[in-house]
Amino acid sequence: MKKYALFLGCNIPARVFQYEASARLVLKELGIELVDIEEFSCCGPVPLRSLSFELFLAAGARNLGLAEAQGLDVMCLCSGCFSTLSDVNHHLKEDAELRAAVNKKLGSFNVAYNAGIEVKHFLKVLYQDVGLENIKKRIVRSYSDLRIATHYGCHTIRPSKVVQFDESFPPILFDKLVEVTGVESVPWAAKSACCGGPAIAVNESLALDLCEKKLADAKAWNADFLCTSCPFCHVQFDTMQAKIASEREQKYDIPSILYSQLLGLAMDLDRELLGIDHNRLSLEKLESALGPARPKEAA
């Protein structure tokens, strides 16, 4: 059984706990063991890099060092954390001098990072460690007649040399994971475009503009739902979509579902524990597209 240190970050325990709940459930069923490291902190996210590269590296390296001390690779659910920790890992693996300088700063905190671990996104763990065939075996309720706009999230996939998310670029791994549940992943133009989330702190109107562009494109492709794997993107589509509807009087009606929820429902896991009702926009139509349960296969 493959084991990972689960990196939660800040946004998931604060706002998108249904992502954590559904991911834990699904991964348990699929035989991935998660270890919680209590001393993990905030990843030291993208805005910290805007302020200071030095601080960004130190915060990230501290987290990586904690996992390394337990001999564990890190798995992130949040694309922001994933991007930050992959970026820090990349720089520290490439540059031994830089690593020594960062470790010197961490000295009094009793942690050091020796560039010996990998950082993976939840989706890649599913694709690479579990595999499509094994996931397929666990799907007991397929969806029918459902069109999904799969949203990759910038920080999951770029820069491709740093995050190494998929062997193919543009990536196809998430589409495959979505389609294994029986839905159609539509070839929408804005698939890998920005959701607007990172602009929120500095320029909210820009954040809403970018979100609205994506919603309009998903709508043009007749998508019923958006599927995400990042808490920031999910909040954009779930919460900001409501804001766009009320403030801009533009109703798109394309709710967002987290991949772990989409998969969990297809695996016939408890909808309460998947946190389906914690999403702001209703997933009723999606649940009604689920077929009847067939008997579970042995793993």
Added chain:
Amino acid sequence: MESDKTLDLSKDRNKDFVENMFSSIQAQTSAYCFQCMTCTNGCPVVLNYQPTPREELDLLPHQIMYSVRLGLKDLVLESRMLWACTECYMCTEYCPQGIQVCDVIYELKNLAVKERKDLIPRGLRIFANTLLDQGRTAEIMDWEREDLELPDLSGAGDEVLQELLRKLGLPELIETKS
């Protein structure tokens, strides 16, 4: 080309700035720019402000790359494009010259934070203060997590991060009184 669309080359060109920027491996790559505008054409922020992006952003990504080489420090640091960047890395991914466009933009922001504190956006100061005060960017919702039968989070790392950021000078960087 209309004169109001061209770069203002009359401002002082700063040699130290060029040398400083080119001391970093990432920023050095901006020297390879041949102004094909792939970065600008792929930028979602530029696209959002069409047809007049320069009115909202001052300099566009390809102009920033070229201005770094020319040493137009003030022009670059004062450009609103730096802070509107969503770090989506479209530019970097598709640059035919392998220029680390987004990383150059990060470096320019770091420089602005050090030398031009008047330019630090309010939202970024709020972010930094939240991190210094709480050790995380948002509070844990314990009762909601309990509903979903999630394990307790002690937040043991929060104080350590606060201490680390204080020790490495984040309060001085954003000029908050510690």
